[in-house]
Amino acid sequence: MKDKRLFMRCLGGTFGIFLLLWGAAMAALVWVNWQWTSQDVLTQRYQLPNAILMGDTSFNWESETAEEKGWISCQLTVSGCENLKDYGGQVFVRAYDKEGGRLGQSQMLTATATLYSEDDIHMSEAIFCRMLLDQAMTDEQLVEAARFMNRRGTGYYLEHIGLGVPIGGGSEVVGWLKDNVLYVQTLTLQLGEEQVVLGGSDVDLFPGQEPATYRIGWVEFSTPLTGRGGPEKRLEQYREMEADVDDLEELNQEWGKRPLIAANNPSNASLISSGAHAVAYSYCLSPYYALTGLGPAALLTLGAAVFLALLTAWLEYRAIRRERAFTRAAAHELKTPLAILRAHAESLKEDIDPAKREEYLDVVLSETDRMTALTGALLDLARLERGEALVREPVELSALVKGVFDQLALPLEQKGVALRLELSPLWTQGDRAWLGSVVENLASNALRHCTPGGVVTVKLAKEGRWAALTVDNDGENIPKRELHRLWRPFYRGDQSRSRDTGGTGLGLAIVKAAVKAHRGDCAVSNRDGGVTFRVWLPGLQSAQ
Structure with a gap:
């Protein structure tokens, strides 16, 4: 890049604008997302409590035995x-229950499983149950278990079943089975060469009863500790909510003895x-819940804003450079004839020979x-570039x-140039x-060079729906790197195309602008011993 300072000035102006536009777009997205998430949050907050209060069939507990309380916690x-x-x-x-006794509460880790007793060698008698693991695990173990779930998923199967993530025959669980609820003491999963142990505490949940050992055929875990924020943060949230409910019970110790509609703590x-x-x-x-799901959109729109700012700055930079180059070239083109005019005008003021005065x-x-x-060519080019209406x-x-x-x-005869015309009768609207002017500029350019x-x-x-005009002249080739520059105003590639050969330096620029105004295209290429210019214009079937 030839002028880094100029580009950085252009970028500084456009970047701030696009950043403001991106900020406005993100604010609109956040507002729309907040409208939707607020309703979804309300639904999810009250979904489970309302289902219990309304007597949903999933929570229509007919008995409230100690064993069923475990099932209620799992559910x-x-x-x-x-x-x-x-x-x-x-x-x-x-x-x-109606007297205020606890039936169950949300757990940090439960599982649904199919078990087989150690005596069931052929695994013919499956036991479908729910597992409770919280009482057998420390907080550190629960965090590690959540990390394990994040890595490996929540569903595990025996290899011979061929579904999900296979677990080996060494997978087993030790605990107390009460009415299809297994109170876990130790859970061991054999995952290929990896063995994962959950629980392992010495807690004796049922004094006087020895825990039994079962083989696992299938197990699927449920835990609120996986998800955004990480296991440590979510475990901390769980403990805070549990403490809040405990505090609420303390504030309303007599609620089971009187008709209480609702009670709240701070x-x-x-x-x-x-x-x-x-x-x-x-x-x-999270206080930032309204931003949920907007991460990819924010990154994509920010990337798009940066890209558009760079693109706009680059286009502005190129436009300024073209304008400066055009101004320098126009000034240079006018400088020589003005200098000549001044020199000759000063000479004419003197007493010179009449013959020289005429010259x-x-x-x-x-x-x-x-x-x-x-100046006429400049005016023509300006009219074309500003989109002046054509008389079609x-x-x-x-x-x-x-x-x-x-x-x-x-002129062709004087230069000794032969002309070969191969013209088909074609029409265009233009x-x-x-x-x-297009044909005249191409013709004069071919004759000149x-x-x-x-x-x-x-x-x-x-050529298809196009009328293709080709003007080819013998002569020196144009350096390949300069071919695309020939259409620029005042551009002259080498000495063979200098101003000494005549012309304003605007002919090919006018050709390109006029052809574009007619929704056509043009191109230039070298051949052995010559140069070829081509113009395509939309064709018509006839004069209509």
């Missing part, structure tokens, strides 16, 4: 562990006893004509092309004057 965990997880939060629920905990079952619940929620006046007129042609009409191109080259018969004794070949043929 509460399975039904509620996904609530608010997508928003970095969770819900804690504790169910009661936290998010609530206690309601007006439904099919009494329930206390609490929830935690000087011819020079003044010649340079004046040159500047007139230059059906134009027969072969007659137009032949008429232009007929006018060059004498501005006759501008199309004539054709080697004496060479050949200029002009072809007009149909």
Whole structure:
């Protein structure tokens, strides 16, 4: 990049604008996302408590035995562990009987499993049960278990079943089975060469009863500790919610003895006893829940904003450089004739020979004509680039092309250049004057740069829906790196195409601008011993 300072100035101006636009777009996305997430958060917060209060069939507990309390805790965990997880939060629920006795509460880790007793060699008698693991695990073990779930998923199967993540025959669980609820002491999973042990405490949940050992055929875990925020943070949230519900119970110790509709403490905990079952619940929620799911959108839109800022800065940088180059070139083109005019005008003020005075006046007129042609070409180019309306009409191109080259018969003869015309009768819809200018500029360019004794070949043929005009002249090739620059105003590649050969340096720029205005295209290429210019214009079937 030739002018880093200029580019950085352009970037500084555009980057701030696009950053503001990105910020406005993100604010709109956050607002829309907040509208949706707020409703979803309300639904998920109250989904499980309302289901219990309304006597949903999943929570229509007919008996309230000690054994069933374990099942209730499992059911509460399975039904509620996904609530608010997508928003970095969770819900804690504790169910009661009508006298205020606890029936069960949300657990940090439960499982649904198919077990087989050690005596069942052929695994013919499956035991379907729920597992409770919290009482057999420390907080550190629960965190490690959640990390394990994040790595490996929650469903595990025996190898011979061929589903999910296979576990080996060495997988087993030790605990107390009471009415299809297994109170776990130790759970061992054999995953290929890896062995994972969950629990392992010496807690004796049923004094006087020895725990039994079972083989595992299938197990699926449920835990609220996996999800956004990490296991440590979510375990901390669980303990805080449990403490909030405990505090609420302390504040309302007599609630089971009187008709209580609802009670709240300063936290998010609530206690309601007006439904099919009494329930206390609490929830935690990230204050940034309205940003949920916006991470990819924020990164993509920010990337798009940066890309557009860079692109806009680059286009502005190129436009400024083109404008500066154009200004320098125009000034340079006018500088020489003005200097000549001044020199000859000063000479004319002196008492010079009348013969020389006539010669000087011819020079003044010649340079004046040159500047007139230059300013006229500049005005033509400016009109085309600002999109001046064209006078469109059906134009027969072969007659137009032949008429232009007929006018060059004498210059061609004087230079000893042969002309070869191969014209097919083709029509286009366009501005006759501008199309004539296109052909004139291509013709004068070919004549100017054709080697004496060479050949200029002009072809007009149909290519699909296009009318293709080819103007080829013998002469020196143009360096490949300069071909695409020929269409720039005032661009001259080498000495063979210097201003000494005549022309304003704007002819090919006018060709390109006029062709683009007609929704066409143009190109230039080298061949052995010559250069070929091609123009494509939309064709018509006839004059209509």
